[in-house]
Amino acid sequence: MMKLLLKIAKREIALLFSTKTTFVFAIVLPFVSMFFFNTLLSNGVARNLPIAVVDLDHSSISRNIISQLNATPELEVTHLPVNQLESEELIRLGKIYGIVTIPKNFGLEIKKGMQVTILNQYNSNVLLPSGLEHKAFSKVIGTISAGIAIEKQIKKGVSVKNAKINFQPILTNNHVLSNPYTNYSYYLNSGFLTMFFQLFVILTTIYSFGSDLKYSKGAKLVKITNGNIISIILGKLLPYTLWFLLVGVVLFISMFVLQDFPMRGNKLTLFVGLFLLILANQSFALLFVSISRSFREALTVGSGFTAVSLSFSGITFPIFGMPIPMQWLSELFPFTHFFELFLDQTQRGIPLFYSYKSVVMLVVLTLFPVTIGWLKLDKLFRKGVYLHRI
Incomplete structure (x- = not known):
């Protein structure tokens, strides 16, 4: 199985550098977005x-x-x-x-x-x-x-x-909870940078699997791996998982070294959260590939899911102020839990114990989507092509 997995992974690396769209999604745009947002809010607070x-x-x-x-x-x-x-x-x-x-x-x-x-x-x-x-x-x-x-x-x-x-007989002692440093770069960039990061993870994953199905190459992959769907999935995901993990490290360097973001919590937990964010978004990408009737539909659903996740993360409107059904819905987005973990372990300095829920939910959201979409994904690859070739 390992040989088959590495064979698929080697093929995927070759496709990464030969396919213009995948190269742009995975390599170019992540660094462009880092430069853009770190430059846009470099002052932290509007001045003059x-x-x-x-x-x-x-x-x-x-x-x-x-x-x-x-x-x-x-x-x-x-x-x-x-x-x-x-x-x-x-x-x-x-x-x-x-x-x-x-x-x-x-x-x-x-x-x-x-x-x-x-x-x-x-x-x-x-x-x-x-x-x-x-x-x-x-x-x-x-x-x-x-x-x-x-x-x-x-x-x-x-x-x-x-x-x-x-x-002034009464003095006030104010504490800002959601943005304790009152620095818009710290708070907004924490959301925008990671939101676009997960967007590129999802779109790259969908493009990697969807393009094979669009051009009727699914059956070929099944033949290469002797019908082992797990080898196909792990082989195609492995290069991108490692690559985006490296991109995430560069993202953290841009935040905590170049922009001097506060780090008051556990660094290892934050790194684990980043890894789980990548896996969870890849899992959702596989679900979108499996339930879509075409390559274009999978890309549309994936990009829409990522865009909506920003609204449900609490960065634009607090989750506790949303209607109860919307609060429940927010639990389905990996970005919601990663953003909470990120703020807890960087700006708020909350003890690690209180971040266990975010970590557990990221693990659940890694396993849940690929589990419910597994049978359809298996059937789709054995068929080798989408229902609609667009």
């Missing part, structure tokens, strides 16, 4: 978002506010329009993400101890920039307001310590 300030006061206090806004890492005051109409035109043209309007007599009213209002407008059509703009603006105005309030109390004879306590 352009905003406009309409200063109708022109006082020392208003100039200080503009200076403070410009000093925050998230914002950059790029425009100083003379009126509200001009600033709103800039936001419609997409040149700025927010407008801060300082009203007339602002500085004078502040000195009189009056409560004043600063208008902040932002474009909520772009969620990330608008959220960062609002957060940075609130922080700056909060700091300036605190300074004014504390200074008034000090002038009345209150000590600096008591003035600070009077202004």
